[in-house]
Amino acid sequence: GENVEQHPSTLSVQEGDSAVIKCTYSDSASNYFPWYKQELGKGPQLIIDIRSNVGEKKDQRIAVTLNKTAKHFSLHITETQPEDSAVYFCAAYYSGGYQKVTFGIGTKLQVIP
Amino acid sequence: DTEVTQTPKHLVMGMTNKKSLKCEQHMGHRAMYWYKQKAKKPPELMFVYSYEKLSINESVPSRFSPECPNSSLLNLHLHALQPEDSALYLCASSQGGQGDYEQYFGPGTRLTVT
Numbered sequence: 001g002e003n004v005e006q007h008p009s010t011l012s013v014q015e016g017d018s019a020v021i022k023c024t025y026s027d028s029a030s031n032y033f034p035w036y037k038q039e040l041g042k043g044p045q046l047i048i049d050i051r052s053n054v055g056e057k058k059d060q061r062i063a064v065t066l067n068k069t070a071k072h073f074s075l076h077i078t079e080t081q082p083e084d085s086a087v088y089f090c091a092a093y094y095s096g097g098y099q100k101v102t103f104g105i106g107t108k109l110q111v112i113p
Numbered sequence: 114d115t116e117v118t119q120t121p122k123h124l125v126m127g128m129t130n131k132k133s134l135k136c137e138q139h140m141g142h143r144a145m146y147w148y149k150q151k152a153k154k155p156p157e158l159m160f161v162y163s164y165e166k167l168s169i170n171e172s173v174p175s176r177f178s179p180e181c182p183n184s185s186l187l188n189l190h191l192h193a194l195q196p197e198d199s200a201l202y203l204c205a206s207s208q209g210g211q212g213d214y215e216q217y218f219g220p221g222t223r224l225t226v227t
Contacts, residue, residue, distance in 0.1 A: 032214040043117075043203050043218035051214075074214075089155050093214055098127065100169075103155030 002027040004092050006104025014112050017068050021107045024072040027076035030102075032093040033066060033073045048075070048090075080090075080111045103113045116140075117219035119204050125225045128194060134185040134222045136204030143209030145187040146216065147179060150201040161208055162187060194226045 003026040013019050025033075032053040036044035050057045050064045050073065057064050061080075066073040077084055090104040116204040117138045133169050136145065144163045148156035161169035162181040176198075178190040187204055201223055 015156070034214070034216075038217075041220075043205075043220045046215060049215065101158060103157075106153070106155055 002030055002092055002094065002100070002102040004090060004102045004104045006090050006107060008033060008107060009092075009105060010108045010110070012110045012112060015080060015082060019075075019077045019079055019084070019109055019111075021075045021088055021090070021109075022072060023092075023104050025076070025092040026071065027092070027094060028068075030069065030092040030094050032041075033061075033064070034074045034091050034093070035064060035105075036089045036091065037086045038089065042086050067080055077109075080109075080113050085109055085111045117204055117206055117217050119135060119202075119219040119222050121222060122220070122224045123225075125227060126191065126194065127227055128196075129164055130194075131190070132194045133150075133191065134189040134202055134204075134224075136189075136206075136219055138206040140206065140217070141184075142206035142217075144207045145181060146151055146203065146205040146207075147156070147187070147189050148203040148218075150221070152200075155201055156200055160189075192226075194224075194227050199224055199226045 001028050007022045036047035037047045038044045048062050048064050049067045061078045065077040089106050091101050093101045097107045120135045130152045146161050147159040150156045159173045160169050160179040164201045178191050181187040201221040204219040207216045
């Protein structure tokens with residue numbers, strides 16, 4: 001089955017700095033890679049995603065890059081703000097008639113004002 | 114409306130109780146999911162319903178029994194749970210069909226088994 005490794009497990013940055021979280025996956029059949037933000041007491045919220053036929057996607061301060069050959073993808077947050085503090089999960093999906101999803105272990109991001 | 118609602122928000126139950134968790138979405142999605150999330154861990158997939166049919170059961174113990182009465186509702190019936198079943202139970206939905214990907218999560222039900 002799919003295995004997704006995520007690092008770092010914790011990340012502290014100063015407000016205004018950039019944050020980068022990296023994930024690697026094992027199954028070359030995985031074809032969709034979302035990033036979720038989970039705040040305390042809430043369910044995961046999709047913040048950005050990328051499909052296997054795209055190398056990079058950007059949405060304001062958030063960007064995701066995908067290297068299919070190396071089987072890794074990364075989340076980049078620029079100009080971090082205190083409200084970016086949360087746990088971030090990467091995930092790898094395989095859709096072959098139904099969805100099988102494997103999550104990374106999560107990264108706790110703390111943005112220090 | 115991109116909201117998935119879950120009730121109750123919190124549930125405390127004894128090991129001999131029977132209870133149910135409920136999930137609802139009005140986005141017209143045809144795939145619905147149950148996940149279990151332990152503290153400081155990622156969500157783990159339990160069940161997937163696609164077009165009201167159970168399509169994935171990830172070897173979940175029979176004390177958890179899912180039900181999909183219609184395309185908008187998803188229930189999880191609980192019976193004879195163990196303390197280690199205490200967790201956040203998340204419901205999610207997606208459009209359904211091959212090639213569909215985005216899943217929308219509800220806020221979860223925090224379950225404590227005493």
